[in-house]
Amino acid sequence: MPDRLVPHFQEELQQLKTRLLEMGGLAEDRVRSVVQALVDRNPAVVDRVLTGDGPINQLHIEIDSRCFKLLALHQPMAVDLRAIVSAVKINTDLERVGDLAINIAEAVKRYMRHAPVKELIDIPRMAEIAQRMLRDALDAYVRRDTELAHSVLNADDALDSLKTQVFRELLTFMLQTPTTIEPALDLILISRHLERIGDHATNIAEDVIFMVSARDVRHHAREL
Amino acid sequence: MPDRLVPHFQEELQQLKTRLLEMGGLAEDRVRSVVQALVDRNPAVVDRVLTGDGPINQLHIEIDSRCFKLLALHQPMAVDLRAIVSAVKINTDLERVGDLAINIAEAVKRYMRHAPVKELIDIPRMAEIAQRMLRDALDAYVRRDTELAHSVLNADDALDSLKTQVFRELLTFMLQTPTTIEPALDLILISRHLERIGDHATNIAEDVIFMVSARDVRHHAREL
Numbered sequence: 001m002p003d004r005l006v007p008h009f010q011e012e013l014q015q016l017k018t019r020l021l022e023m024g025g026l027a028e029d030r031v032r033s034v035v036q037a038l039v040d041r042n043p044a045v046v047d048r049v050l051t052g053d054g055p056i057n058q059l060h061i062e063i064d065s066r067c068f069k070l071l072a073l074h075q076p077m078a079v080d081l082r083a084i085v086s087a088v089k090i091n092t093d094l095e096r097v098g099d100l101a102i103n104i105a106e107a108v109k110r111y112m113r114h115a116p117v118k119e120l121i122d123i124p125r126m127a128e129i130a131q132r133m134l135r136d137a138l139d140a141y142v143r144r145d146t147e148l149a150h151s152v153l154n155a156d157d158a159l160d161s162l163k164t165q166v167f168r169e170l171l172t173f174m175l176q177t178p179t180t181i182e183p184a185l186d187l188i189l190i191s192r193h194l195e196r197i198g199d200h201a202t203n204i205a206e207d208v209i210f211m212v213s214a215r216d217v218r219h220h221a222r223e224l
Numbered sequence: 225m226p227d228r229l230v231p232h233f234q235e236e237l238q239q240l241k242t243r244l245l246e247m248g249g250l251a252e253d254r255v256r257s258v259v260q261a262l263v264d265r266n267p268a269v270v271d272r273v274l275t276g277d278g279p280i281n282q283l284h285i286e287i288d289s290r291c292f293k294l295l296a297l298h299q300p301m302a303v304d305l306r307a308i309v310s311a312v313k314i315n316t317d318l319e320r321v322g323d324l325a326i327n328i329a330e331a332v333k334r335y336m337r338h339a340p341v342k343e344l345i346d347i348p349r350m351a352e353i354a355q356r357m358l359r360d361a362l363d364a365y366v367r368r369d370t371e372l373a374h375s376v377l378n379a380d381d382a383l384d385s386l387k388t389q390v391f392r393e394l395l396t397f398m399l400q401t402p403t404t405i406e407p408a409l410d411l412i413l414i415s416r417h418l419e420r421i422g423d424h425a426t427n428i429a430e431d432v433i434f435m436v437s438a439r440d441v442r443h444h445a446r447e448l
Contacts, residue, residue, distance in 0.1 A: 057443035068305065075299040081292065088309055089316060092427075174398070174405050181398050181405065185412070192416070203316075219281035 133201035254325035357425035
């Protein structure tokens with residue numbers, strides 16, 4: 001086959017990374033938009049998030065198909081093989097982050113039917129941390145940077161303790177003022193969705209560490 | 225290399241399938257145990273689920289490593305390539321189901337500190353549906369049965385409407401009787417975790433359809 005029909009593996013892999021970063025950017029944008037819409041009580045933006053998953057879904061399919069092509073045509077080994085299988089997994093994680101933006105949007109829509117429960121501080125902070133984790137995890141993938149990947153794993157604790165704090169505070173509201181029960185429930189669900197976005201970033205970071213070092217850190221903490 | 229050092233691909237693939245079924249069985253058992261423990265208010269079983277994720281985590285790592293070996297040694301093509309990449313994804317989904325059993329166990333533990341909110345009917349039904357979906361999705365993978373995979377996609381609607389029903393009913397309890405707020409919240413979280421187990425089964429079913437037909441059904445419904 002002439003060379004131009006089978007482009008060089010490293011070039012194709014570079015394109016794959018670029019597409020993954022693009023996908024990560026889309027996922028992050030959706031999370032940022034929907035949480036900003038919650039703070040601003042802006043239903044138009046919420047609707048845009050609810051219906052705007054076309055581009056991310058298209059990229060999801062495209063990236064998967066690039067991965068299969070790379071595996072079939074180039075039959076990569078060692079770190080390159082792990083990089084492509086990781087890309088398949090990361091792609092799935094990013095698509096779920098896009099879906100979680102929809103779950104958040106649904107909760108925001110319900111939330112806006114009620115008076116605000118409280119000034120929102122912790123939830124936007126959770127969103128910022130989750131976005132940062134996503135961005136760092138993807139940077140770590142592209143640069144094969146295990147140190148950055150480890151920093152993502154650590155950031156997950158901050159997210160977790162914010163989630164617990166949000167839960168306790170909202171529970172107090174619910175117990176004291178029954179009219180806050182419905183909207184507070186939606187804020188609790190939103191904080192859980194944000195926690196899950198952090199979980200996806202964590203998964204990506206673990207894949208990066210495995211890809212670079214072939215060392216499986218996934219069940220480490222729990223087994224120690 | 226002598227033949228006995230590189231076993232036949234189909235034989236290795238068969239072993240991979242057996243391990244995936246085993247992993248599915250473990251995941252399903254954990255879900256069944258923890259929901260039964262909720263119904264029976266049995267803290268010992270809850271604790272067993274909380275600490276019993278060792279075997280599933282070990283299998284997770286083993287299956288992943290089998291997949292990498294198959295990809296590297298045999299460089300499979302077409303449906304075999306898709307079968308192995310699907311196995312990587314399915315393995316991830318099953319591991320998350322195992323984790324969700326822990327999330328449920330944590331909620332059950334909190335729930336048992338309070339008087340029962342109501343007789344539990346819908347949550348055990350959700351668990352049954354989710355377990356059935358998982359089992360069918362894995363059978364569909366092993367038998368490359370797209371019809372069975374499609375039936376899993378359809379079952380997801382039943383799970384979704386049960387989740388909505390549980391939510392509405394518990395919300396009514398919370399609004400009428402503030403002492404039920406805390407335990408009802410945990411039941412709502414449990415129903416969300418069960419819904420996510422159904423989502424994982426759905427992911428597996430979509431992978432099966434893609435593996436067999438190379439047709440991507442994942443973003444179909446939403447784009448129509």
